[in-house]
Amino acid sequence: MKKFNLIPVSLFGLVVANGCFAQQGPIPIVGLVELSGTGATAGTNFDNGVKLAVKEINAAGGILGRKIQYTSMDTQSAPQTAKALAQKAVDEKAYVVMGPVFSGSFIVSMAETKRAEIPNFTGGEAANITQQGNPYVFRTSFTQSTAMPKLARYIKDAVKAKTVAIVWVNNDFGKGGRDSMTKALEAQGIKVAADVSTDPGQVDFSAAVLKVKQSNADAAFVYTNEEESARALREFRKQGYAKPIIGETTLTGQKVIELAGDAANGAVAHVGLTVDAPQPQIKAFDQKFQAEYKYKSDHNGMKGYSGMYVVKAITEKVGKLDSKEFAKALHGATIRAKDYPGVLLDVHFDANGDLDRESFLVKVEGGKQVVTATLPPVSPIQ
Amino acid sequence: MVDLVQLIISGTATGAIYALCALGFTLLWQASGTINFAQGEFVMVPAFLMLFFINTAGLPMWVAFLLTCLVAMVLLGYTFKRAMVDPLIRHGVIPLVIATLGLSIGVKQLVKAGVTAQAQPFNSIFPDGLLSLGALKVSYMDVGTLVLAGLIVISLQTFLNRTVTGRAMQAVAQNTDSARVLGINVARMVLYTFLINAVLSVVAALLVTPTYLAKFDMGESIGLKAFYAAIIGGFNQTRGALLGGVLVGVLENLTGAYISPAYKEGVALMLFLVVIIFKPEGLLGKTEERKV
Known part of the structure; x- marks a missing residue:
């Protein structure tokens, strides 16, 4: 058997x-x-x-x-x-x-x-x-290629900037954002006056901010991760930078506001999501x-x-x-x-x-995000 | 020209913080032959201690600072000496170097796991705003840092040169055996050095944390740069640590502004390499001879 x-x-x-x-x-x-x-x-x-x-x-x-x-x-x-x-x-x-x-x-x-x-x-x-x-x-x-054109339009129409200094973090997130933003600004006829690369985890932004000031650009676009954004905002405040500081999402994040304190006031950003919506x-x-x-x-x-x-x-x-x-x-x-x-x-x-x-434009006022505009989706959601 | 002066002033302010840490390196080396690679963490721990006293205990900043000085003297001064340095130093410098490297990792992990892995805000003791001197604009924070660090350094130098205890400490640093023959309590003088190092670390934490933010790994950069600064200036000279710290701070700023911010972090290392190759004893250091 x-x-x-x-x-x-x-x-x-x-x-x-x-x-x-x-x-x-x-x-x-x-x-x-x-x-x-x-x-x-x-x-x-x-x-x-x-x-x-x-x-x-x-x-x-x-x-x-x-x-x-x-x-x-x-x-x-x-x-x-x-x-x-x-x-x-x-x-x-x-x-x-x-x-x-x-x-x-x-x-x-x-x-x-x-x-x-x-x-x-x-x-x-x-x-x-x-x-x-x-x-x-x-x-x-x-994705950055969706968010940056929205922001570039805002810089042209609302800020009326002709030149922008870009401060970005040298990692995949930062490089992608810098490339998308450069392209979006060019499409709006805005010139990049300074292209300042910073390191992930960088603690001292004095030289980066000085570069931005030396460029005499009409506005600064800061695209770094949360902690670095806070340090950059503190340095902008320390050096008495008085022009618009604009960012995408991270710049006005809750943790950034907490870390940067008063230095975050006045910062403007396009955000996909915010609890203040x-x-x-x-x-x-x-x-x-x-x-x-x-x-x-x-x-x-x-x-x-x-x-x-x-x-x-x-x-x-x-x-x-x-x-x-x-x-x-x-x-x-x-x-x-x-x-x-x-x-x-x-x-x-x-x-x-x-x-x-939908997405939002926010400004930090008194240590809080204030939604200044709600932007529609790129294509209407059916 | 105005930019250059501004850069030198703010670089000197940053350099003064490096110098405080570098001073700790040189003091410990001179008094006890200790190289403390956890020096950066000796800045990080007081930052969190101050935050604890301010945020949790609700104490004002100056009380928090004084309490932190006390705790740091016990923890980073006395305990560090008794628990790590004293048992290991008799086996030579290398075991102690390895032990302090381990301590650095251990303390970081402890804070990361036991306190928080996220950065915490830390308010500056100086007001926001700029001091205008004609076209020159300097932040109050830089001016305050420079003044406070300068005062600390001058006080320390005065203490070391003008007081009996300070001179006794110098005597121990120069020749331990002779100092002992002269009746100096060597063990006590060495302990004083560790306590001073702990206080210097607390001051450095007070000045640097508003910019660096309180985080478990905040000491990595400052510890390394202070070490470079101490070597650049001369490891066996307290004046050397000052020069090294300021030199690194100013050159970092100038490089970041006139060449590229991307090269800024490498300045201290480059300077360190150049000094090691051409003047190994450091810019103000003295060649140490050894009897054989």
């Missing part, structure tokens, strides 16, 4: 069992976030935003009746650590990966999630993130975040929070936990805040994973 071979049968059993387990129990979602290093401010806020959303979603019954099990891992703001942790997230069979927030880390780590066909949300804004044909990449904020769902988020963490969220907290609700909306649309189907469904999707208030604003994702929605 032929012996019955148990090995292949056992293996088949294990595979089947594994598949069954994947559709039961908590949904594993991994956060690759900058909890230390130069990106600690951004990463911690993003992580807290995700955690708040997870808490709310779980309290409301989870996604498709299943609770989310969220684990955050510290990339230490280092791309190689981010890549190694992305591999770990793949090994842990994450349904979706949130982060990293820093573009430089994300560009390195996303190869791992792409290989495993896991949707990966980023808080990064570097334009080239979504220009590499990765179908599993999705943003939680604007007038929308009721954003006000509600602000209250909940402050109640949970005892401080005011910056845009990164909002990115993490809204990103998690996008995961919920699309998974419920697909009707099952299938990473590939999730990615397909999110391309071209529109999610409305009236259906899912957690997404904060009506949002549309294009075929590259870039998003479009």
Whole structure:
């Protein structure tokens, strides 16, 4: 009598069992976030935003009746650590990966999630993130190539500047922003009078600010990460710089205002998300975040929070936990805040994973962001 | 020309902070042969201590400063000497160098994990605004830093040169055996040096943290630059530390403004290399001879 071979049968059993387990129990979602290093401010806020959303979603019954099990891992703001942790997230069979927030880390780590066909949300804004044909990449904020033209128009029409000095941080985020802004300014006929590169984690901005002053430009455009933005604003104040200081998102972030103190007053920025926006769902988020963490969220907290609700909306649309189907469904999707208030604003994702929605112009007055204008989406959301 | 003068003034102010730290390096080296590679963290810890006293205990800045000086003298002066330097120094400089490197990493991780990994704001003790002297505009912060650091340095020099204790400390620095023969309490003089180093670190923290922001890794840059400054000026001369600090601060500023901000951070290292190659004892240092 032929012996019955148990090995292949056992293996088949294990595979089947594994598949069954994947559709039961908590949904594993991994956060690759900058909890230390130069990106600690951004990463911690993003992580807290995700955690708040997870808490709310779980309290409301989870996604498709299943609770989310969220684990955050510290990339230490280092791309190689981010890549190694992305591999770990793949090994842990994450349904979706949130982060990293820093573009430089994300560009390195996303190869791992792409290989495993896991949707990966980023808080990064570097334009080239979504220009590499990765179908599993999705943003939680604007790409620089969307945000900078809006800002360049403001510099031309409202500030009426003919020349601008650009101070940028020499990493993927900064380089991408500087290139997009230079192009956008040129398109508006504005000349770049000084192009000042600074280092990530730089502590002394005296020379950079002096360069800006020497250029005699009509305005300064500062595009650095949070801590560096605060140090730059302090130095601008210290050197008595009296011309407009303009930025994109980070410059007027909550943490920057806290760190820069009075030196932040007067700074103007285009922001994709701000807790000071007038929308009721954003006000509600602000209250909940402050109640949970005892401080005011910056845009990164909002990115993490809204990103998690996008995961919920699309998974419920697909009707099952299938990473590939999730990615397909999110391309071209529109999610409305009236259906899912957690997404904060009506949002549309294009075929590259870039998003479009309303945005805001803010000015720091008395240590607070004041929304001076609401800008419409680049294309009307249907 | 006005720009140049402004740059020199603000560079001197920054350099004065480096000099305070560099002074600590030279004092410890002269008194006990200690090279403390955790010197940058000795600036970071007082910054967080002051923040604790101000934000949590609700104390005014000057009280927080004085309390921090006391805590720093106990923690970064006495305890550091007794727990790390005394047991290791008898084995030579290298074990102590390695131990202080370890201490630097340990303290950073402790603050990162136990306090916060994020930068914290720290208010300047000087007002905002600019002091106008004709076309020349200098910030109150730079002027204040320069004056305070200058006062500290002058007071220290006066103490070392004009008081019995100061001279005894110098005697210990010059020749420990002779000092002991002369009846000087060497152990006490060495301890005083460690206590002075702790206070210098607190002053440096008070001056530099408004710009650097309080963060667990804020000491990396200042510690390294102070070390370079001490070598550049002369590791065995307190005047050398002053010269080295100011030189690094001014040259950094000039390089950033007239060449490129991108090269600014490398200035101290370049200067350090040039001095090591052409004048290894430092600009004001004396060649140390060893009996064999």
